[in-house]
Amino acid sequence: MEKKRHIKYNTEVTGAEAVILSLLDANVTEIFGYPGGAIMPIYDALYDYMDKLNHYLVRHEQGATHAAQGYSRVSGKPGVVFATSGPGATNLITGIADAQIDSTPLVCITGQVHSHLLGTDAFQETDVVGVSMPVTKWNIQVTKPEDIAPAITKAFYIATSGRPGPVLVDITKDAQFGKTTYDYKKCESIRSYFPCPKVNLEDVNAAAELINKAQRPYILCGHGVLLSSAEKQLLALAEKADIPVASTLLGLSAFPPSHPLYVGYLGMHGNYGPNLLTNECDVLIAIGMRFDDRVTGNVSKYAKQAKVVHFEIDPAEINKIIPADVAVLGDAKEALELLLPKVNSAKRKDWLQKFTDCSNVEFEKVIRDAIDPDSEKLRMAEVIDKFHKISGGNAIIVTDVGQHQMITSRYYKFNHPNHSVTSGGLGTMGFGLPAAVGAKVAKPNEQVVAVLGDGGFQMTIQELGTIMQSNIAVKILVLNNNFLGMVRQWQQLFFDRRYSFTEMKNPDFITIAKGYNIKGKKVTERENLQDALQEMYNSKEAFLLEVVVENEENVFPMITTGASVSEIILE
Amino acid sequence: MNTTYTISVFTEDKIGLLNRITIIFTRRHINIESITASEIEVKGIYRYTIVVTVSKEQVEKLVKQIEKQVEVFKAFYHMNSEILCREIALYKVSADALKENELFARIVNENHATIISVSPEYIVVEKTGDEREIQNLFNELEKFGMLEYVRSGRVAITKPMKTLTSYLKEIENNNKSTVKHFNN
Numbered sequence A: 001m002e003k004k005r006h007i008k009y010n011t012e013v014t015g016a017e018a019v020i021l022s023l024l025d026a027n028v029t030e031i032f033g034y035p036g037g038a039i040m041p042i043y044d045a046l047y048d049y050m051d052k053l054n055h056y057l058v059r060h061e062q063g064a065t066h067a068a069q070g071y072s073r074v075s076g077k078p079g080v081v082f083a084t085s086g087p088g089a090t091n092l093i094t095g096i097a098d099a100q101i102d103s104t105p106l107v108c109i110t111g112q113v114h115s116h117l118l119g120t121d122a123f124q125e126t127d128v129v130g131v132s133m134p135v136t137k138w139n140i141q142v143t144k145p146e147d148i149a150p151a152i153t154k155a156f157y158i159a160t161s162g163r164p165g166p167v168l169v170d171i172t173k174d175a176q177f178g179k180t181t182y183d184y185k186k187c188e189s190i191r192s193y194f195p196c197p198k199v200n201l202e203d204v205n206a207a208a209e210l211i212n213k214a215q216r217p218y219i220l221c222g223h224g225v226l227l228s229s230a231e232k233q234l235l236a237l238a239e240k241a242d243i244p245v246a247s248t249l250l251g252l253s254a255f256p257p258s259h260p261l262y263v264g265y266l267g268m269h270g271n272y273g274p275n276l277l278t279n280e281c282d283v284l285i286a287i288g289m290r291f292d293d294r295v296t297g298n299v300s301k302y303a304k305q306a307k308v309v310h311f312e313i314d315p316a317e318i319n320k321i322i323p324a325d326v327a328v329l330g331d332a333k334e335a336l337e338l339l340l341p342k343v344n345s346a347k348r349k350d351w352l353q354k355f356t357d358c359s360n361v362e363f364e365k366v367i368r369d370a371i372d373p374d375s376e377k378l379r380m381a382e383v384i385d386k387f388h389k390i391s392g393g394n395a396i397i398v399t400d401v402g403q404h405q406m407i408t409s410r411y412y413k414f415n416h417p418n419h420s421v422t423s424g425g426l427g428t429m430g431f432g433l434p435a436a437v438g439a440k441v442a443k444p445n446e447q448v449v450a451v452l453g454d455g456g457f458q459m460t461i462q463e464l465g466t467i468m469q470s471n472i473a474v475k476i477l478v479l480n481n482n483f484l485g486m487v488r489q490w491q492q493l494f495f496d497r498r499y500s501f502t503e504m505k506n507p508d509f510i511t512i513a514k515g516y517n518i519k520g521k522k523v524t525e526r527e528n529l530q531d532a533l534q535e536m537y538n539s540k541e542a543f544l545l546e547v548v549v550e551n552e553e554n555v556f557p558m559i560t561t562g563a564s565v566s567e568i569i570l571e
Numbered sequence B: 001m002n003t004t005y006t007i008s009v010f011t012e013d014k015i016g017l018l019n020r021i022t023i024i025f026t027r028r029h030i031n032i033e034s035i036t037a038s039e040i041e042v043k044g045i046y047r048y049t050i051v052v053t054v055s056k057e058q059v060e061k062l063v064k065q066i067e068k069q070v071e072v073f074k075a076f077y078h079m080n081s082e083i084l085c086r087e088i089a090l091y092k093v094s095a096d097a098l099k100e101n102e103l104f105a106r107i108v109n110e111n112h113a114t115i116i117s118v119s120p121e122y123i124v125v126e127k128t129g130d131e132r133e134i135q136n137l138f139n140e141l142e143k144f145g146m147l148e149y150v151r152s153g154r155v156a157i158t159k160p161m162k163t164l165t166s167y168l169k170e171i172e173n174n175n176k177s178t179v180k181h182f183n184n
């Protein structure tokens, strides 16, 4: 079919074309989506812009949201999603909820039934604005073509400003068909919305004073450090005042793992020292993190001895879980830049030694055996450790949810910021594969590996079709324990080993990959592991490596439910 | 300790915003005792008055979550001692009340209420006051046969003199940070 010429400003266009033009004006280049009746005019308009906008046809709308999340997390740009009304729109909800809790900017555009049909239970009519309200930062329904461009530019502004998050723009079919004069006035402020508080110098001074008086200060670095690109400032602060740094799950890759001040990863299955010593520091410096319950364990026994300094952009996070003695509201980078000259240089040999001691204990009791086991079967940690070595810590790793996620977060050492992509707050199984697709789209020249469990892989396994169709050279590493491992671990530890519906009868993954024209290999023996990982790493195309691992391996250390961080157990 | 707080929320006029705000309460299993909405002295800005009985810590968190909504300018919370508040109630009693005309008239007068309609079947009484006064009148009128009873939510004016506009100026000045996170 013949393609129409590109349209300029102040010309009459349809609402659907206004959608496409607004996306171009928002510097969008990639879209993840799935068509259907109510969004057909937009897809039709897209047809004329395929040279400027790359659209990836996913196999389920949930995949589109996760792909957009993966794209956003590694590119620093908002992810864009298209879906049709009704089931298309409701299929987005899991990904939107995931993006909301993990502060990921998404702009989701959904088609909606004709405006005169709203509220009539029309075919594929769902109140998606109502349904998505609790899980979006903002949403809107547009029923007139002239409201489309203003709604979309506002959507981008809201999604990406302050604490980022997902937004949804629902556009009725008549608004898509209707005519309007296209004009794009970029939204740069909203009078009722104050996304980024200016850092208050008095708060910075108070923070500096606490830090300068501290004997045992301790930095917890979260996703906010990555979102504000404050990695250098964080490093400078840590080095100047000789402060140990631990990372939350979402903060991984913000601080160089090989740095002597990096002490590890926090939380339920995090490292021993970082958890234990939270209850020994005298000043806890939380930067861009929100004291998730997986990090704090029992809140009533969390860091009670410490003064807390909280750097945070979202006022609602201050005093939400852990009361702050000093709260510095605003952008982390701006705040740390102001803080740095006010912080005194220091050396804290004894305090750092405590982390080293803990780390040695953890190595002896957990790590040594995990990465070099004498078990007959392969263990997850040795696979990740080997792959870490092969990739030199330079790969972008996207994980799903479960034991393999915790193991990857523990054993892969991310050399570069934004190289760890995972579902933290929501813990969404099925996130990994589509998120890896999005990450690879964002960084086609980087090695992108999805590390998946056999359970989570099958939640969005159909995205192999997206990989095939769009030639996305993502590597897929399935750690197959034939169990819903993380749940099985809990059943073993807290439910008397009653394995209620956690054993999995799995298909032949390699055959499935073959069906999608994706190369694959299965490894069961240790002697074949290194070569297989290397083959996956070297592959120029998508590659699926299934590694059959120990069925009943447990992830340790562990902070059990209700326990304090200082009650972390090693075995 | 739980206390009754009046939360005043200043917002843009946007479809669905009320829903976003009530979700904040329902999600935390907090019951909204009353809610009213109206345009304020500044055209185009709306005020929700929400009454809840919660702890101080809870109300502080609620207000922050409310302020997180894009179309909310500002939210405040006040204890009863910091506000002047009123509700309005309408009482529809059986016209039989006229058989005891004197007693009925005295009750209406003493309660500073007004009769706004009289028909062969019923009488409608209107009363403005605080929750207690309105309940008192209900108790007194009940004996005449209450056919219908309805009360509005609370509307409240705060005693502190600071105006919304001065708050908004303050916020605006505090938010001049030019940091940009995403390139779009």
Ligand SMILES: Cc1ncc(C[n+]2csc(CCOP(=O)(O)OP(=O)(O)O)c2C)c(N)n1
Binding pocket: A400, A401, A402, A403, A404, A405, A427, A428, A429, A430, A452, A453, A454, A455, A456, A457, A479, A481, A483, A484, A485, A486, A487
């Ligand atoms: C959508 C969804 N459903 C259920 C869960 C609960 N859950 C958490 S981990 C887990 C097991 C994951 O199993 P698998 O993907 O095989 O990974 P493994 O733990 O074995 O590494 C389950 C069921 C979840 N997180 N997400």
